[in-house]
Amino acid sequence: MDKHVNFFLVLVITLFITWFLRDFGGMLNSHEMFATVTIMLMYVGMGLTTDSRQLLVGLRNWKLVLFSQFSLFGLSPLLAYALFHVVLRYSPLEYAVGLLFLGCLPTTITSCIMLTKEYGGNAVGALYNSIVSQFLGLFLTPLLLSALLATQFVSVIPFSQVLKNLCYKMIIPFAIGQILRQRHVSLGRIPGIVTYYGIFFILYMKLAATFCKGNLLEYFHLLAIPLIGVAAFCTLLLLLVSALAAGCRFSREDRVCSIFTGTQKTMGMGIPLATIYFPKNVEIVSSVSLLIIFYYILVMVGAAFVVVRILPKQEKNVNKA
Structure with missing residues (x-):
């Protein structure tokens, strides 16, 4: 089954x-242990399925790497903060904060590679950039989020506490997965399944806790803006x-x-981080989760549209010039 079809179905x-x-x-959801164990297993699985040896090889195309990481951790947070x-x-803080999370997150591991390859792009470069962003995101994303959230939430947990939670929930499990990978420990498809479906289990718990409170029409009305x-x-x-990439004179690929x-x-990373920053506020975690999912769907369609509709036209204009 196509991965995108599977995503919508799940x-x-x-x-x-x-x-x-x-x-x-x-x-x-009332027992934090379930979310914690799920996140830890997800990141063990991510460590098992991430080939860190590709990092140094990917740096050969340093201009593309710098551009992609700037887009993710420079341009994106600034734009999200302005729109936030x-x-x-027009919207309560608790429902708008998902924009800040979106702005600070790294790219996907699989979707960007699959789509880049499908539309004739540099799939190897996409692989390298996704791996680099995942490693950078473990540190840059919480650092950026803490800085932005501190300007809006007086009671947001200190960065030291975020770092502690990050270490035992995400960084250490990821490192364990990497060690197991280096030792050629193979668990078949289990790590990928746990990493992929674990996020839906967390989503189920957080949304269920919100739905239990009732007033769902009001809840989704508040999410409209x-x-x-x-x-x-x-x-x-x-x-x-797309405009900056054209200005950098990159090849079409x-x-x-x-x-x-x-x-x-x-x-x-987005949904687990929301549970770390707001462990007692399921409404914020739920709203952040729904905004991330909505963006995930929207950007897959939007990026494909830009590539199909804009790039060929720009290529023709370049050829004419």
């Missing part, structure tokens, strides 16, 4: 289960990245790569 099933088994999900303040005028903000963020980021790697955002 998402629909998750929402269906959440609605009908919300009391059970709320009960699971616009959305904040933030969702518009996410759509604006996606559109502007795609246009800026590298431009396709930069569009897919420089704009996609991973759910695998």
